[in-house]
Amino acid sequence: MMRKLLMASVAGCIAATGATPVLAAAASPPAATATASPTWQDGLFGVRLDQQKAKVAVRFPAPQADGTLGRYLYQPGLSAGLGMDGVGLDRAGLGQAQIIVFQKIGARVFARFENTRYRAVDADADQVNAVTASFAASVIWSGEITDTGADGSVSVDLSSFLERDAVNAVARFKRARLGAFKLAPTLSYVDIGQTLVFPDNVEFETVQTFTSDEPGADLNRVTPDPRSVTLAVRHSFIRLPDEGFQPVPHDPRSGTSAQVMVTDFAADLDQAVVSRLSRRFRLEKTDPTAARSTVKKPIIFYVDRAAPPAIRQALIEGGGWWTEAFDKAGYIDAFRVELLPEGVHPMDARYNIVSWVHRETRGWSTGTSVNDPRTGEIVRGVVQLGSLRDRQDKMIFEGLVGADRSGTGAQDDPDRLAYHRLRQLAAHEIGHALGIAHNFAASRFEDRASVMDYPAPWVIADGDRLDFSRAYTTGVGAWDDYVVNWLYGDAPGQDANARRAALASEAQAKGYRFLNDTDTRPLGSLQPYSAMWDNGEDPVAEFANVMAVRRIALARFGLNNLPAGAPTSDLRRVIVPIYLYHRYQTTAVGRQIGGVDYAYSVNGDGRERAEATPAAQQRAALDALMTALSPQTLDLRDDLIDLLSSAQSGVGDRQTQIELFEGKTDAVFDPSSAAAAAVEVVLETLLAPERLNRLVEQQRRDPGQLGLTEVLDRVSATVGAGAQLSPREAELRRVARARYAAYLANLMQSKDLSSTAQGAVRDSARRFSDQLKRCRGDRLETAQCAYLADALNGSPESLKALIDTLPAAQPVPPGAPIGGGDWL
Incomplete structure (x- = not known):
């Protein structure tokens, strides 16, 4: 239904493209002929x-x-x-x-x-x-x-x-x-x-x-x-490639991906022996003296004919956003995205290709290139787009607003939103194939400055209504314009390296930050601006919005979130990204704690010194994270739990099986295991050893800063033996308490903590144990408190027993197109 609907909605756009391939010779000649008498x-x-x-x-x-x-x-x-x-x-x-x-x-x-x-x-x-x-x-x-x-x-x-x-x-x-x-x-x-x-x-x-x-x-x-x-x-x-290509030395501020490493043993003593070259296509003006000119050979990406027609159009539209960036850099008609000519082999090295790739489960999409290893010249760009991503996106939007909104053409139409996400995906991966790196800080700036960030849909909670009017941007952002200009642009008569250095300084002066994978993917990353699938200039304020969106969606979640005739058991899959809708903004908030704003700087650019996140901002982040551990946040309605216990008969579906909350209650839905996964999302970032060590260091330099003992005391107070709760809420607090105890036990066995951090963790574990010994409540409450208290305050053997008997970290169903951290 989705693809048929998209076909109708983009028919006019398809007619409007009307472009023809420039590789006239294009279409591939027939394969070499093999005869009885080979020639x-x-x-x-x-x-x-x-x-x-x-x-x-x-x-x-x-x-x-x-x-x-x-x-x-x-x-x-x-x-x-x-x-x-x-x-x-x-x-x-x-x-x-x-x-x-x-x-x-x-x-x-x-x-x-x-x-x-x-x-x-x-x-x-x-x-x-x-x-x-x-x-x-x-x-x-x-x-x-x-x-x-x-x-x-x-x-x-x-x-x-x-x-x-x-x-x-x-x-x-x-x-x-x-x-x-x-x-x-x-x-x-x-x-x-x-x-x-x-x-x-x-x-x-x-x-x-x-x-x-x-x-x-x-x-x-x-x-x-x-x-x-x-x-x-x-x-x-x-x-x-012929001679004449000008390699571009990599600048760490440029936003480009340097894949060509050069060790030059003939370098002068005032130059580095090891250097890097940025990747880029050869793009030459027909008039080298003109600030704006047509080009000798445009960069053209061809969309795989294996993609369904409506999908093709989304990819052509989104990929084509780069045309404007090249135009701003002074290149007229320099970039296009078109449909692969009929009969051309997708692996023909003459064609930059956007491939539509099928896998058993959803997976990563990629953008890469074939490069001249001597110079960094891109000879061919190759993009792989996983064919199940649009279906996953549609399912998430149906989980937010209901399956009955599909096909309406409204702002919250899941088909429409999935189409917009495909455009973003095409632009993002083609950007990689052009030589541009991820910038995971871009979402923190006005108008989401780059398609090279991972774009979470920006859904705004407006009372009890969800506003999708700003879900995705259209076109590449200001950061993308800068990177294309830095990598491909020129200024006749001006030294190319001096021009690029000036552009990088100008971007920093505007407040832009560039942060790549190595400073984003680790759970213990301390860079407060670097997170995936987040939104908003203020991560704590956006966290409040995300939690409101989650509350609204869960309040009305039910059979309406499934298409008519779909197995009710599919709700178990749809509920996961909605129940964990806050997982990525949680990470963004967690990065504020112990956060250090450092840059990819060069000497003299004014951004050489790292700065700690202000204490008030760190404490606000800690307050926000504690709300995600509350029983009220972790709970689900009884009628919804009953719906989620519907099962599926027949052979299991791998796409579904790996994306469910694992339970410990046989076939029926286990709310406690879902709650444990949500707790894990908070603790895996907050209690990463790198963060705990940093909290010690930042308070050494500034006694007014948020410190390690304050963080641990706050978590202990949130999940420990505080006010008596209803049996319903008490069990969810026990879920969070057990996970925190397991983290303390594991941290006490860790070799990654400094001796000071290790001492603070052990002291907090002892204090937490003493708190649990004073716990009051029914027998379930006091029994768990006693069990955890004895283990945390006991011998190394009892700690090991605690680690062995408590469940390992509840598996958080994979977000990242399988095996990592993103659904979107």
Whole structure:
């Protein structure tokens, strides 16, 4: 229904696009022809296909003096993948791009990967040779020469090269604990019909089967026979880019992703030996002297025809937002997103592709690129979008407003909102493929300054109404404009590096912050501006809004949140992101405690010094987190609990099973386990060892700051033996109390705490134990208090027993497209 509805709503937009591909030659020529009498086809190098023997021969030009036959950019990838998230064997997935050199040595051809990491830049031959000899290259294949032409050209059978495990599938199976696999040569072959020969690239495909006597049980879900897993591997040989590309030295303030690391042993003493290059496409103006100009070759991303038509349009719209950013940087008609021409192979290296990837469960979408490892020049952009994300988003919106709102066309229409989220997703991942990094601080600024943050829908609680008018932005943000200008823009007559430094300083002067993954993903991160899926300039104020949205949605949650005819058991899946609707804003609030605002600065830019989060802001954050531990927050209505106990018959659905609250009450819904997961969301951030150590340090420097003992005392008072509660609420407090006791027990065994923090934790555990000994209430209350008190104040053995007998951390159902932290 959703896709049909989207089709109707965007029909006019589809008609309005009307653009045609610029690669006129576009559409791919037919695959190289294999006949009974194979003939050579000329392209980047000569190719001859033998259909009967399923063999591929290649012909290289006459060797140079050192025997070199050719140097190419080599990129392996997958045309057909495994369909399982978290393994890295997805359709359109890429292996590592390398510069490959074919060299004639005697009667054989050897292939080796060059080591481009270590260099002597702009140095004489002796220095260059010394660096080359100091670090290993990698010879990966050799084959016997089958023919030498009159012109000195050399022919070799390349089939065994193509039949290698080029994407390292064996190691990926092992890392994912799916079994010890090995490549089965007799069950693998070169797919002759998928060979494409062009002047600047040659494409081969190999069908490869990997076998194992003891495959992982999870493979049963995605393969007909888990002992035999067959993939299709694409091999792209690409002409190395011409000279003339200007590498861009990475600036930590730039917002770009530096993936090219260079160790230059010829660097002057006043320069760093290790440096980084930013990734970017070659974008050249037709008039280099003009501030604004058309370009010689626009950047075009092509949307996979595998995506349904309505989805295609969302991806084209969202990806096309970057056009305006390039225009602001002085490039006219420099960027487009279009539908992949019919008949073109999605893995053809000439095309920047937005692939629509299917997996067994929802999973990460990615944006990456094929780069020249010498310069950082992007040769090809590749985006992978998981096909189940839009369905998950729709389910969340139906959980907020009801399934009956789908198809209404209103602001709170789940179909409409899921469409808007797809636009954001396309813009985000294409941004990565353009060379732009995550900026997880962007949501803290007005108008959500970047699509390179993770965009939580901004739903506003207005009385008892939910306002979706600002759910998602349209277009890239001010930060994105800055990064495109920094990475791609120019100013005729101005030094490029000086211009970029000035732009970075200007962005900092405007108050923008740039914070990447390493300062965001760890639970113990102390950066108060860096969080995923959060909103608002004031995280504590937005937390209050998020909790209000959650209260409104849960108050009316029920059968109306399911489509008519859907199994009632599906409510168990829909309830999870609504009950935990506050999980990401909770993390953003937790980052204020012990928070340190540090920057990716350079000497002289004025942002060199880190600043602690003000004490009042930290205490407000602690107050907010304690409300998330209250029994009132953790509770659910009785009639809703009864609805959530409906079950499903038949074979289990993996997409559903992994996204439910795990319970301890057999088949019926377990509210206590759901509450334990919500408690975990608070404690895993608040009580991270890094944060506890920082609380000691910040109070050492400023006695008025929030300190470790104050934090622990506050949690103890919230979940401990305070005022007597009703039996209903008391049990939910006991859930939070048990989790806190388990955290104290584990922290007392931790080697990650400083001695001062360890002492404070042990003292707090003793005080908490004394508090529990004085607890009053019914037998359930006093029994649990006594159990926890004895264990916390006992011997190391009793602590260990407490850890062993208390449930491990209640699994928080995966948010991050599986295995991490985001539903959205």
